Amino acid sequence: MTDRDEVIGETPTTDVLAAFESNLPGAGRARSLRGLIVQYLPAVIAFLLVILLWEGLTRVLGVETFVLPKPSEVIASFVQTAAVIWGAGFRTLVESLGGFAIGVTLAVVTSLAAARWVGFREGMLPLAIAANATPIVALAPIFNNWFSSTSPVSKMAVVAVVVYLPVMINTTRGLLEVDPAELELMRSLAATPTEVTRRVRIPRALPFFFASLKVASALSLIAAIVAEYFGGPQDVLGQYIINRANLFQFPDAWAGILVASILGVVFYLLVLAAERVFMPWHVSMRSTE
Amino acid sequence: MMPLVVEAYGVGKTFGSGSERTEALRGIDLQISTGDFVSLIGPSGCGKSTLLRLIGDLASPSEGALKVNGKSPGQARLDRDYGIVFQNATLLDWRTVQKNVELPLEIMDFPGTERPARARDMLDLVQLGAFAEHFPWQLSGGMQQRVAIARALAFRPSLLLMDEPFGALDEMTRELMQQEVLRLWEETDISVVFVTHSIPEAVFLSTRVVVMSPRPGRISHEIAVDLPRRRDDDTREQGRYFELITEVREALRRGEGNTT
Numbered sequence: 065m066t067d068r069d070e071v072i073g074e075t076p077t078t079d080v081l082a083a084f085e086s087n088l089p090g091a092g093r094a095r096s097l098r099g100l101i102v103q104y105l106p107a108v109i110a111f112l113l114v115i116l117l118w119e120g121l122t123r124v125l126g127v128e129t130f131v132l133p134k135p136s137e138v139i140a141s142f143v144q145t146a147a148v149i150w151g152a153g154f155r156t157l158v159e160s161l162g163g164f165a166i167g168v169t170l171a172v173v174t175s176l177a178a179a180r181w182v183g184f185r186e187g188m189l190p191l192a193i194a195a196n197a198t199p200i201v202a203l204a205p206i207f208n209n210w211f212s213s214t215s216p217v218s219k220m221a222v223v224a225v226v227v228y229l230p231v232m233i234n235t236t237r238g239l240l241e242v243d244p245a246e247l248e249l250m251r252s253l254a255a256t257p258t259e260v261t262r263r264v265r266i267p268r269a270l271p272f273f274f275a276s277l278k279v280a281s282a283l284s285l286i287a288a289i290v291a292e293y294f295g296g297p298q299d300v301l302g303q304y305i306i307n308r309a310n311l312f313q314f315p316d317a318w319a320g321i322l323v324a325s326i327l328g329v330v331f332y333l334l335v336l337a338a339e340r341v342f343m344p345w346h347v348s349m350r351s352t353e
Numbered sequence: 354m355m356p357l358v359v360e361a362y363g364v365g366k367t368f369g370s371g372s373e374r375t376e377a378l379r380g381i382d383l384q385i386s387t388g389d390f391v392s393l394i395g396p397s398g399c400g401k402s403t404l405l406r407l408i409g410d411l412a413s414p415s416e417g418a419l420k421v422n423g424k425s426p427g428q429a430r431l432d433r434d435y436g437i438v439f440q441n442a443t444l445l446d447w448r449t450v451q452k453n454v455e456l457p458l459e460i461m462d463f464p465g466t467e468r469p470a471r472a473r474d475m476l477d478l479v480q481l482g483a484f485a486e487h488f489p490w491q492l493s494g495g496m497q498q499r500v501a502i503a504r505a506l507a508f509r510p511s512l513l514l515m516d517e518p519f520g521a522l523d524e525m526t527r528e529l530m531q532q533e534v535l536r537l538w539e540e541t542d543i544s545v546v547f548v549t550h551s552i553p554e555a556v557f558l559s560t561r562v563v564v565m566s567p568r569p570g571r572i573s574h575e576i577a578v579d580l581p582r583r584r585d586d587d588t589r590e591q592g593r594y595f596e597l598i599t600e601v602r603e604a605l606r607r608g609e610g611n612t613t
Contacts, residue, residue, distance in 0.1 A: 243443070245439055245441060245443045246443055246445070248411055248439070249437070249439070249443050250460075251410075251411060251430075252409055252411065252430065252435070252436075252437045253433070253456070253457050253460050253461070254430055254431045254433060254460075255460045259460050263445070263456065263459070263460070264445065267445065267447045343447070345446055345447040345488055
């Protein structure tokens with residue numbers, strides 16, 4: 065009679081037994097060490113193979129260090145310069161976290177307003193989508209001018225702008241894409257718009273929000289490093305990588321990139337952990353992945 | 354004479370305009386007394402769900418007068434006079450069963466101390482007390498629908514609206530749920546408006562079956578069900594039960610025949 069019938073397909077109601085089992089206390093952890101090893105073993109093997117292949121090929125083919133350093137050289141530099149690169153990494157991380165926090169906060173506020181007021185949404189969204197298609201890191205020199213290139217604030221500003229759009233657009237979509245049946249239910253209960261937002265729209269938007277945070281976590285580190293390339297203090301990751309490359313110290317530059325990549329992974333995992341804390345009900349977490 | 358929960362006089366509903374114009378309901382006259390269990394039955398497109406939605410103020414009539422508990426449907430909705438159960442349970446999957454039943458209580462500002470006890474009572478009533486801490490996706494379709502019924506009754510409305518609530522369930526679960534709804538109806542002296550396309554279901558549950566016909570949707574027959582009020586599996590084997598089923602079926606066929 066209505067298209068509401070299709071909604072039922074989303075919830076796996078048939079496999080009740082499996083659902084019960086996966087929800088037993090500790091069922092997820094019972095797989096523990098052995099499960100984890102089995103799960104991640106292929107990835108670890110693939111990673112080691114790539115490193116070995118890289119090392120082997122650079123040796124056999126006699127690739128010069130300034131073209132592509134051997135992993136062993138990178139690791140040696142990574143160990144020797146640990147204090148410097150982790151210090152630089154820390155300062156870059158502060159920039160990305162700061163910008164991330166500012167950008168995400170602004171995005172959430174805008175999304176809530178866009179979900180609440182149609183006029184605001186219709187005026188705002190096309191603009192946001194157009195802005196999203198613009199390579200925003202190009203603004204970095206301008207922000208250096210506005211906020212002083214020596215201050216981390218200019219880098220945070222770049223990160224905030226880069227992070228803002230994807231989070232805002234996705235969160236707004238999540239707040240608006242609510243099952244019509246749920247809205248009718250809320251209407252039948254004479255719920256106010258604020259109640260609807262609080263009890264249906266926000267929970268429904270969380271999967272969209274966290275998906276955008278995962279994208280934003282990677283973007284924020286990229287944006288911070290690119291912003292650093294445009295000038296500023298020397299003791300940050302972007303400048304370290306540029307300087308070492310200019311001095312033909314490529315293993316050092318690669319060690320810097322390694323730090324950036326480790327920070328990126330950690331950042332991503334933090335978002336993933338937050339998602340599990342705030343959204344334990346979500347479908348993607350029910351399965352015994 | 355019992356007070357009327359639903360009064361409709363010449364109610365019509367038209368969707369769209371111009372060439373898109375569809376007349377979903379025309380000239381609906383219907384009175385439902387307190388304590389009645391009324392089924393609306395008819396083929397697809399006869400407007401039975403639309404009529405239910407008008408009563409629940411999920412849509413407004415294009416013409417005629419409609420009153421719920423002597424008020425406009427909008428006022429009745431704001432006064433939380435009715436609970437509604439849809440074809441799909443529409444449970445919020447981030448809430449436990451218990452918290453789903455508490456949802457209306459939260460929205461209606463029931464004291465926080467009272468909510469869990471009330472929700473527990475309702476869950477016991479639908480025999481799901483043991484599943485309070487489960488999440489909706491851990492329940493079967495029938496159990497989910499029972500949670501939806503518990504939720505609709507949690508704030509003790511005087512009217513229960515049900516829109517093909519068991520349409521998605523298998524036959525056996527369906528019969529159990531019918532039994533359950535009858536038990537709830539007896540225990541709570543609530544009035545029920547029940548939309549269905551199953552003839553045996555309408556006869557088994559109702560005190561009155563309202564037969565509708567399509568294009569435009571209108572009431573073609575009303576059949577009083579004179580089975581004893583207390584019904585069980587034996588009812589399904591009584592001669593009178595089958596006679597009534599035949600009566601409704603013929604009414605439906607005659608309604609179809611009227612189609613212009």
